[in-house]
Amino acid sequence: MVRFDSVGLSYASGNGEAAGPEVLHDLSFTLPDGAFRWLLGPSGAGKTSVLRLMYLDVRPTRGRVLVLDTDIGTAPRDALPRLRRRIGVVFQDFRLLSHLSAFDNVALPLRLGGRPEGQIRADVTEMLRWVGLGRKHGARPPELSGGEQQRVAIARSVIARPSLLLADEPTGNLDDAQAQRLMQLFKELNRLGTSVVVATHNDSLVERHPAPALRLESGRLVRQE
Amino acid sequence: MGLSLRPSGFDELGLRRALADRALPFLVAAMALLASLALAGWDGAAALARHWDQGAGEAVTVQVPQPDEAAVQGPGTRLDRVLAILRGSPGVASANALTDKQLGTLLQPWLGAAGNQLAVPLPAVIAVRLTQSDIDTAPLAARLDAAAPGTLTENHDVWIGRLARLSRSLQACAGMALLLVAAVAAAVIAVATRAGLAARREAIEIVHGLGATDSYIAGRFAGRATMLATTGGVVGALLALPVLLTLALLAAPFAGPAPPPTTPADMLATLPLTLWLALPGLPASAAAIGFLTAQGTVRWWLRRLP
Numbered sequence: 345m346v347r348f349d350s351v352g353l354s355y356a357s358g359n360g361e362a363a364g365p366e367v368l369h370d371l372s373f374t375l376p377d378g379a380f381r382w383l384l385g386p387s388g389a390g391k392t393s394v395l396r397l398m399y400l401d402v403r404p405t406r407g408r409v410l411v412l413d414t415d416i417g418t419a420p421r422d423a424l425p426r427l428r429r430r431i432g433v434v435f436q437d438f439r440l441l442s443h444l445s446a447f448d449n450v451a452l453p454l455r456l457g458g459r460p461e462g463q464i465r466a467d468v469t470e471m472l473r474w475v476g477l478g479r480k481h482g483a484r485p486p487e488l489s490g491g492e493q494q495r496v497a498i499a500r501s502v503i504a505r506p507s508l509l510l511a512d513e514p515t516g517n518l519d520d521a522q523a524q525r526l527m528q529l530f531k532e533l534n535r536l537g538t539s540v541v542v543a544t545h546n547d548s549l550v551e552r553h554p555a556p557a558l559r560l561e562s563g564r565l566v567r568q569e
Numbered sequence: 570m571g572l573s574l575r576p577s578g579f580d581e582l583g584l585r586r587a588l589a590d591r592a593l594p595f596l597v598a599a600m601a602l603l604a605s606l607a608l609a610g611w612d613g614a615a616a617l618a619r620h621w622d623q624g625a626g627e628a629v630t631v632q633v634p635q636p637d638e639a640a641v642q643g644p645g646t647r648l649d650r651v652l653a654i655l656r657g658s659p660g661v662a663s664a665n666a667l668t669d670k671q672l673g674t675l676l677q678p679w680l681g682a683a684g685n686q687l688a689v690p691l692p693a694v695i696a697v698r699l700t701q702s703d704i705d706t707a708p709l710a711a712r713l714d715a716a717a718p719g720t721l722t723e724n725h726d727v728w729i730g731r732l733a734r735l736s737r738s739l740q741a742c743a744g745m746a747l748l749l750v751a752a753v754a755a756a757v758i759a760v761a762t763r764a765g766l767a768a769r770r771e772a773i774e775i776v777h778g779l780g781a782t783d784s785y786i787a788g789r790f791a792g793r794a795t796m797l798a799t800t801g802g803v804v805g806a807l808l809a810l811p812v813l814l815t816l817a818l819l820a821a822p823f824a825g826p827a828p829p830p831t832t833p834a835d836m837l838a839t840l841p842l843t844l845w846l847a848l849p850g851l852p853a854s855a856a857a858i859g860f861l862t863a864q865g866t867v868r869w870w871l872r873r874l875p
Contacts, residue, residue, distance in 0.1 A: 401778065403875060422782070424875070429780030439775050443583045452581060456781050500779075 346375040346398060346508065346539065351407035353393055363405060367393050368563045371407070375541070377507075380534045382550050383543035385560035391543040392436070394560065395510050398541065399433045400424050412507055429457055432506035432538075434514045438497040440485040446472060446496045447481040453504040471499045474529075476522075490517040498526060502533060509533060511542045515549060527553050582772050582786070584793045587765040593758070593794075594801035597859070600754040601805020601851045602812070604747055608847045609813050611743035613820065616841065618736035621729050629697040629706055631655065631664075631713060632721040636693035640717055647717035648693045654716055655697060660704040664697045692721075751858060758794055758862040765790065766870050777874050787867040791860045798859025802852030809848065814840055 353368040368390050375381055383391050396402050397409050400416055409416050414427055432453075440449050447468055454464045472481050475495040477488075485493050494517045501509060509530065515523035527549065534540045544550065550557070559567040636648035643650050648666060655664035667675065672694060699706075710722035766773065773786060817839040 399778065401875060421875075425777075425780045425782045427780075428778065433778070439771075439778075441581060441583070441772055441775060443586075443772075444581060448579065448581070452776070453779050455579070455581070456776070456779055456785070 345377050345410065345413055346541075347408075347410040348373050348394075348397075349408040349410075351397070351404045351409055353397065353402065354405050355402070366405070366563065368397075371565050373558060373565060373568055375539055378534065378537050378539055380531070380540045380555045381542075382555055382557035383541055383560070384550065384557050385566075387545075388562075389560040390563040391560055392512060393563075394558075395433075395512055395541070395543060398508065398510055399431050400428055429453065429504065430507045432501035432504065432509045434494075434498050434501045434509075434511040436512040436516065438485070438493045440493060440496055440500075442485050445482045445484055446477055446488065446492075449485070449496055450499045450503050453500060457504060467503060468499075471503050472496075475499045491519070491522065494518060495522070498529070502529065505533075505536075506538060509538050509540045511540075511544075513544055513546075514542060515544065515546055523549060524552075581776055582769050582789050584765060584769065584789060587768040588761060588790070588793045588797060590797060593761050593797045594804060596757045597754060597798045597801025597855050598805035598808065600750050600757070601802045601855055602809050604750045604851060604854070605806065605809030605813060605844075605848065607743045607746040607750060609816060609844060611740055611747065612841055612843050612847075614736045614739035614743060618733055618740070621732050621736070628725050629699060630723045630725070631695040631697055632692040632723070633695065633717055634692045634719045635690070636666075642716050647720075648695075650716045651713050651720055652695065654712055655695065655709075658709055658712075660700050661709075662698040662700045664695055667694045667696060751854070754798075754855065755858050755862045758798060758859050759866045762790055762794060762863045762866040763870070765793075766867065773871075774874065777871070783868055783871045786871060787864045790867045791863040794859040794863035795856050799852050799856040802855030805855070806848045806851040809851070813844060813848075817841070817844075 348371045351368060351371040352366050354363040354366040356363055371394070383394060385391055393402075397404060397416070398411055400411065403409075404417050407417075412427060412430055414423065416424070416427075419427070441452070444452075450471060451464050451468045454467065459467075469478070469481065472478050475498060477492060477495055477499070480488065480492065483492075485496065488496065494514070498511075498514060501511070511530070514526060518526060523546070530540050530542065531553070556569045557567070558565060559569075631651060633648050633651050637646050639645075640647045640650035643653075645653070652664055652666060655661050672691060675694070676691075706722055706724045710720075713720045713722055776786065814836060818836065821839050
């Protein structure tokens, strides 16, 4: 379960001490286990900030955020890595390790989780084949196109069967057919129990896959469907 | 978790490029070489202190001017009288007058081979060994001077004390040099680690975001730093060996009348056992400094991440 109670967030200003202006104001909502939500709103509405709170990249300035039943405002720092391993994230800018092959990038969450190498090999090979990169498993990200890099990032985010999957504009570099395939994957994971939150500008995608949405404007939740 | 099954050589943080594999071992090798010299200084100073404490600590020299003239008190010459008093005194283990030849040998470094033929009247010199080093020789000196006026009793204790203090100071200097070298080595490794952190910041943030613990990331850095520091330590110890052997060969004549070593085995044997034990300690110490410094630096740096 993910729950926001009167959450406010401001980022530290450049000098590292004083907090800057608030980018999220009084956000309250609940995502039950196994939920699927669109996260909608114009650029600068705060979608990425909401996702950052959910993937434990920042802690709330005020209010309470529960992620997978852990209060991330009060949880000790050493409790967070284990929680992060249960969350898959597809970043807008992919955040792949450019010196590693596609295979090693996708394998990283499993290796951090201490899975046996034999299982990793089988799972990653299968996943790369599924996203259409079976023949490019040895290529490093700079050798791949934007769409291919995005598919590596998607494969990495789901390889460890996360309890919570967060995606920030995951179809931005994909063609229509690939975007449809990706939505099928997200829905399949959701059916198996993973909570999924997808931030997007792609209205046609939302129309084709109707689901409850959180709509943000200027850091406030304006609609919850 | 401590157990990781990732394939060996898997370098997810890209540390092979970030922690330079030439500069760091080179600097650590230089530190290890300096440390070995400091250790040799420490060991040499300690050996000198032991030598002086044991060998000369119980020795007293008595000089008797005009040894062949009649004594003021009692029968015989002044020399006979002084020897008799010495041999009858409690605390004296032995008292032997040096022969003219021995005296000549003693003076040879200062007067040359002609010392024996000098027209200058030389005093007789008596080497006295005491049963204990802390005997007060002042009353004995007064008795000797009364029996043969002008007799000088020179207790080596004062000199031994000064030399012992000097050697202890040298040891302290060597110890401080050793600590300084260790501190500089730690600083070098800390700077290299911080440069590596700055270079691989993005990779660290990605791996951290995927759920890597601080100990995992610190362990990756520490593993790399330990390997590089150990390499430097081994190279430094190997470079130190010929330098230390040369120093030991130069110092060998001062240790005793042993013939100069001719075979390689003899040459290796001139190096004290403590240094043979200390040399393998250099890579081990470099490894420990590398590991602890990298661990501390990375863990401190990681606190800035959520």
